[in-house]
Amino acid sequence: MTHVLSIVGGMALAALLAAPAMAAEDKDVIDYRINLMKTLGEQASAIGKIMQGKVGYTANLAIHTDTIANTIEAAKIAFAPKVVGGTAKAEVWDNWKDFSDRFNALQVAAKDVSAAARSGGMDAAKPKVTAMFTCKGCHDTYRTKEPAK
Template sequence: MTRFSQFAAGLAFAVAATLPTLANAVDPTDLIDYRKHVMKSLSAQAAALNMTLQGKAPAENFAIHAETLALVASTALMAFEPKAEGGDAKPEVWAKYDDFSKRMKEFAAGTAELAKAAKTGGAAAAQPMIQGALTCKNCHDVYRVKK
């Protein structure tokens, strides 16, 4: 595990450990802002993966971006656990939370498999998995306010 990976894993753990406590103490507006940052991080890593595949960014960074995507995806559901309606999230997130959380967990698992494939086999091994791992639209169509 690289130093960055160790740092990112530690950061993800720290966020996971403190978020339930923070949810009781933090203003809902701050929770919505946090959620937006998590989602923007996911989007940025997906874009970086795409750029590496298009030859517009260093190909050797593909596995790093896949791993970062997986780490952020593993924290994404926690950004919705404190019920803080608003932002781009529809009320259906909490009304249908079982379905929403199932989709988010599947997304996290898919990105973890993508990262594993990228780490062991590089971009060539992981590229066929990208479409199956990046299921963002399936969730956004149901649970995000249309922009």
């Protein structure tokens, strides 16, 4: 069974690798950027568990904030093409400078927490974490309440 599965998996991978380069479909662009945003949600939730002392794992804080910083690097590319949909408003692209500045600010804040956590542990990182709470401000401005489609 394992053997069959690995053959099927191998074939699917081969098909993916063989697919010709083509322009991404709008739905794929939207799904992809939602994948990234969900990653932010998961990481933020994991950070919450650590900060509230519900789990130990304090050494993982910098890993989560690094993941946020890296995900935003990918998100800036994912949001660059104007594809209105999901819950993203057209204002994202009408006000691209403001929108991308908000991503940049969150990325800087996340890296700041990583650096503090690595050099000074939780005591140093704790006061810096609130600077990462920029999610809602951007969502309130740039997301429709319900998915547009």
